[in-house]
Amino acid sequence: xxEVKNVEKSFGESKVxxxxxxxxxxGKTNLIIGQSGSGxxxxxxxxxxxxxxxxxxxxxxxxxYSELSADEKRALRTEIGMVFQGSALFDSxxxxxxxxxPLKMFTTKSPEEIRERVNTVIDRVNLVNANHKKxxxxxxxxxxxxxxxxxxxxxxxxxxxxxxxxxLDPKTAIVIDxxxxxxxxxxxxxxxxxTHDMNSVMEIGDKIIFLKNGILAWEGSKKDIxxxxxxxxxxxxxxxxxxxxxxxxxxxxx
Amino acid sequence: xxxxxxxEIDDLVIDSLGIVAFISFFVGGVVSIQTALNLTNPLxxxxxxxxxxxxxxxxxxxxxFISIIMAGKMGSFITSSIGTMRVTEQIDALEVMGVNSLxxxxxxxxxxxxxxxxxxxxxMFLGVLGGWMAGVYxxxxxxxxxxxxxxxxxxxxxxxxxxxxxxxxxxxLATIPSFHGYYMKGGALEVxxxxxxxxxxxxxxxxxxxxxxxxxxxxx
Numbered sequence: 511x512x513e514v515k516n517v518e519k520s521f522g523e524s525k526v527x528x529x530x531x532x533x534x535x536x537g538k539t540n541l542i543i544g545q546s547g548s549g550x551x552x553x554x555x556x557x558x559x560x561x562x563x564x565x566x567x568x569x570x571x572x573x574x575y576s577e578l579s580a581d582e583k584r585a586l587r588t589e590i591g592m593v594f595q596g597s598a599l600f601d602s603x604x605x606x607x608x609x610x611x612p613l614k615m616f617t618t619k620s621p622e623e624i625r626e627r628v629n630t631v632i633d634r635v636n637l638v639n640a641n642h643k644k645x646x647x648x649x650x651x652x653x654x655x656x657x658x659x660x661x662x663x664x665x666x667x668x669x670x671x672x673x674x675x676x677x678l679d680p681k682t683a684i685v686i687d688x689x690x691x692x693x694x695x696x697x698x699x700x701x702x703x704x705t706h707d708m709n710s711v712m713e714i715g716d717k718i719i720f721l722k723n724g725i726l727a728w729e730g731s732k733k734d735i736x737x738x739x740x741x742x743x744x745x746x747x748x749x750x751x752x753x754x755x756x757x758x759x760x761x762x763x764x
Numbered sequence: 765x766x767x768x769x770x771x772e773i774d775d776l777v778i779d780s781l782g783i784v785a786f787i788s789f790f791v792g793g794v795v796s797i798q799t800a801l802n803l804t805n806p807l808x809x810x811x812x813x814x815x816x817x818x819x820x821x822x823x824x825x826x827x828x829f830i831s832i833i834m835a836g837k838m839g840s841f842i843t844s845s846i847g848t849m850r851v852t853e854q855i856d857a858l859e860v861m862g863v864n865s866l867x868x869x870x871x872x873x874x875x876x877x878x879x880x881x882x883x884x885x886x887x888m889f890l891g892v893l894g895g896w897m898a899g900v901y902x903x904x905x906x907x908x909x910x911x912x913x914x915x916x917x918x919x920x921x922x923x924x925x926x927x928x929x930x931x932x933x934x935x936x937l938a939t940i941p942s943f944h945g946y947y948m949k950g951g952a953l954e955v956x957x958x959x960x961x962x963x964x965x966x967x968x969x970x971x972x973x974x975x976x977x978x979x980x981x982x983x984x
Contacts, residue, residue, distance in 0.1 A: 558860050587862030598853040602771075612861055670860075 511536050512557065512668065512700055517566035519552055526552045527563070528724040536667075537698040539691050539714045543706060544721035545746065553721065554672055554704045558592065559583065570668065588616045591661030591699075593671040593690075597653040599645035605656050606632075606641040612664040631659040635689060651682040655689070662693055669694065669701040675710060687713045708747060711735070720746065765872065772876035776838050780883060783837060784830055788821075788887040791829075792894030795820045800904035810905045814913020817895030819922075826887040827926045828974050831933040834883075835966035839941035842873060843962040846945030847955040855946070866946060873938045880934035881927050888926070925981045932977065933970055940966045 512534040519527040526549045534540040542550050555561045557568060559575060568575045570586060578586060599608050610628045613619050619627070632641065635655040640648050645656065654674060661669055671690060675683035691714040694701040703710065711718060715732035720743045727742040735747055736756070799816040846869055849855050858865040892914065899905040905913075944962035948954055 560856060560859065584862045587860060590860060590862075592857065592860045594853045594857060596852055598857040600854055600857075601848070601852075615861065615863055 511571055512702065513567075513569045514553075514557070515567045515569075517553070517556060517563045517568065519549075519556060519561060519563050526724050527556070529566070530721070530724075530726050531566075532719050532726060532729065534700055534702050535717060536700045537695060538701070538716035539694050540700070540702045541711055541715045541718045542702065542704045542721060543711060543718055543746070544727075545706065548721040549724040550704045550706070550721055551672065554670060554702065557702060558590065558670060559587065588612070588664065589667045591664070591666035591669045593654070593657045593661050593669070593674050595673040595676055597645070597650075597657040599653060599656055599660070601645060604642050604644055605637070605648065608645065608656055609659045609663050611660065616664060627663060628659075631663050634662075634693070635659045650677055651679075651686065654678065654682075654686050658686070658689060658693070662697065662699075665697065666699060669699045671701070671703040671705075673705055673707075674703060675705070675707060680709065683707065683709065684713060690714065691716075711747075722746075768868075768872040769875050772872045773879060775841065776873065776876050777879045777883060780834060780837060781886065783833070784883055784887050785890050787833060788826065788830065788890040789894035791825060792817060792821055792891030793898030795825070795891075796895035796899040796910075797902060797904060800899060800902075810909045811913035811916060813899050813905045814895070814910035815916050816913075817899070817910075818892055818914045818918075821891035821895065822888050822922055822926055826884050826891055827929045827933065828970065830884060830887045831930070831937065831970050832967050834880075834937055835941075835970060836963050838877075838937055839962050839966045840959040842938070842941035843945040843948075843959045844955055846942055847948045847958045850946065850948055851951055851955060869946065870938070870942045873942060874935065877934040877938045878931075880937070881930045884926070884930045925977075928981065929974060929977050932973055936966060936969050936973065940969060 514530055514532045514534075517527055517530045518525065530549075530553060542553060544550050552561060556563050562576070570589075573582070573586065575583065575586070599605075600611065603611065606625075606628055609631060610624045613624045613627060617624075629641075635658050637652060637655050637659065640652055640656070645653055648656070658674075661671075669690070674690060675686050678686060687710050690701060690703065693699065703714070705711070712732055715735075718728075718730060718732065718735070719726055720728040722742045728738065728740045730738060735743065738744065796813055796817045799813045800810075803810070803812060846855075849869070855865045855869070858868060896907070896910050896914075899910050900907045941959075941962040944958045944965070945955075948958040950957075
């Protein structure tokens with residue numbers, strides 16, 4: 511479980527996070543949603559330790575990040591898997607080398623053991639005939655699968671995904687969303703997904719926190735979204751006509 | 765790490781040999797021809813063509829001007845490759861994994877460029893060889909005169925001085941472009957700008973350090 515307590519972060523005069531407190535549960539897909547500029551990425555990067563909060567604490571199963579020594583922070587980071595928006599695969603490496611990279615860097619596994627583990631996760635994310643290709647030679651959807659495989663290869667306790675289905679067609683986006691959700695449940699990982707895609711919210715949102723102007727404006731599950739009267743989330747979710755119709759239909763059923 | 769160092773040796777050192785060899789050979793030839801054409805007084809011995817070529821190539825052309833050319837070739841490569849990694853979040857990915865990205869990306873380049881004096885040694889040899897070929901086969905001097913010039917008043921410390929400069933320039937070539945790539949912000953356009961700025965700063969620092977080292981090492 512990741513616990514965020516009263517986190518604030520400013521850049522110059524601009525206060526981006528204004529006292530966020532939230533918990534992200536293990537074995538669940540926790541979604542951070544909100545409009546562009548609401549502070550989602552800053553919160554995610556604060557969770558990852560890329561940004562240091564000005565105020566507040568972030569703890570990983572009781573370990574307060576800001577109180578850890580450099581070595582402890584480094585050790586904690588080996589428990590983290592991250593899927594970047596643009597996949598962030600290493601251009602100079604093949605798919606197999608990309609996925610095996612964390613094992614090569616942080617474990618004492620032999621090349622055979624690494625290859626075996628890499629092939630296991632390659633099978634898990636359904637990557638076919640891509641082992642020896644470079645990232646530039648595969649499609650966007652496959653790159654996302656490689657990024658997910660790289661993120662989970664070292665059995666992480668925490669998985670972070672920044673806009674994992676951006677730039678993908680709707681069908682592939684759903685496949686990627688479901689893959690993240692399945693892996694979260696299967697390995698009991700604390701997964702935090704940063705998204706503004708309402709399809710993802712409806713597919714995999716076990717727990718959702720909604721940010722507006724740096725404030726946690728709402729939290730709940732995907733089911734709660736249709737019942738809530740919170741103006742901020744209603745305004746965000748029902749900016750799409752499709753969801754307006756779904757809400758109307760659901761309200762009628764009830 | 766060993767694999768990374770070998771890759772950097774290939775990218776930075778081995779891949780530069782062709783252009784260094786080409787430039788050195790022909791510039792050596794031009795230095796020889798220019799010297800010959802300016803020796804119009806019959807009282808000045810022809811062996812000075814070999815002497816001037818040796819001095820120009822060993823003292824300045826090979827260590828300094830090849831390094832400025834390498835600031836363009838190697839420096840741009842280093843800045844753009846690290847800068848692209850920054851833009852595409854590959855450096856963030858390394859950091860999130862717990863890899864010390866600065867060490868991972870820059871250290872192998874510094875180690876690889878410890879072989880840079882080898883490149884400059886080849887540049888020196890080919891520069892003088894080009895001078896000899898242009899001088900002899902262009903009909904400006906006889907082979908024995910040119911070789912006599914190469915041997916005249918040879919000061920071994922000049923070679924030491926040239927290689928001291930080369931080692932310092934190698935560190936400049938590895939670090940300044942890496943700095944500009946690693947700390948760049950923005951997108952693809954900024955990668956191009958960072959490469960240009962990196963080339964300018966690397967060249968300026970090489971020229972200034974060249975002046976300081978010459979003052980320190982060659983003056984009494």
